[in-house]
Amino acid sequence: MATLRLFRTFIDQEEDIADAAARRARSLPPASHKSASNLEEESEYVATLLARSAETFQAPELEAVEAVEAVEAMLEAEELQEDEALQPLTLGSRGHPVLCRRACVWFAKGECSLGATCPYCHLHHEHVVVSLDKRQRRLLQDMDLSTLLATLLPHIRTAIAAADLPPNSLLATLSAHAAAPLAAVHDRTLDRRLHRMPLSALLSCITSRHRDFGVLLQEHVDDLRREMPR
Numbered sequence: 418m419a420t421l422r423l424f425r426t427f428i429d430q431e432e433d434i435a436d437a438a439a440r441r442a443r444s445l446p447p448a449s450h451k452s453a454s455n456l457e458e459e460s461e462y463v464a465t466l467l468a469r470s471a472e473t474f475q476a477p478e479l480e481a482v483e484a485v486e487a488v489e490a491m492l493e494a495e496e497l498q499e500d501e502a503l504q505p506l507t508l509g510s511r512g513h514p515v516l517c518r519r520a521c522v523w524f525a526k527g528e529c530s531l532g533a534t535c536p537y538c539h540l541h542h543e544h545v546v547v548s549l550d551k552r553q554r555r556l557l558q559d560m561d562l563s564t565l566l567a568t569l570l571p572h573i574r575t576a577i578a579a580a581d582l583p584p585n586s587l588l589a590t591l592s593a594h595a596a597a598p599l600a601a602v603h604d605r606t607l608d609r610r611l612h613r614m615p616l617s618a619l620l621s622c623i624t625s626r627h628r629d630f631g632v633l634l635q636e637h638v639d640d641l642r643r644e645m646p647r
């Protein structure tokens with residue numbers, strides 16, 4: 418016999434669990450009737466179907482998307498090269514992208530009125546130029562010339578080798594005026610930042626702090642720029 422109880426504002430009829438389970442639809446038998454092996458087989462079967470559908474539909478679709486993106490990137494790069502070829506080479510663009518000056522912010526806005534006389538680069542830069550923070554700049558400013566060259570020389574060698582630049586007397590001049598390698602300042606954060614800086618930025622750390630030596634250094638840089646292909 419069913420038991421009645423007052424629940425909030427409703428009268429519910431309490432049923433036995435066995436009676437409720439007996440009225441389940443025959444097409445949906447209780448899950449407790451399935452053995453662990455049956456459940457495992459069904460899971461494996463569903464996983465197989467999902468894998469087949471992924472191979473049939475998703476993989477070709479992803480390949481097509483990647484192919485379209487690759488073609489679009491190639492076309493954009495070609496258009497960019499054509500645009501740069503039509504632009505006059507500015508003073509700051511010489512030696513791009515290794516020895517050029519930093520990108521002209523006015524040219525990026527379409528407002529540079531200096532044209533070919535602009536001291537900054539008007540060509541495309543793929544990577545963001547890394548700069549030193551206040552502490553790192555002060556650390557370099559406190560060094561004498563020989564210590565500064567010894568600290569920067571390993572990074573300058575790496576940048577020249579990575580750019581595959583032609584042989585030049587630049588490294589010989591820097592090495593002749595640099596202190597012994599043991600005198601170099603090793604700061605982990607500074608070294609990581611210097612390693613990511615382009616060659617032009619590394620050389621500017623010297624020319625901006627030691628102008629007399631910077632004049633000699635600039636002559637070697639100009640020679641190297643003239644030897645570089647456009």
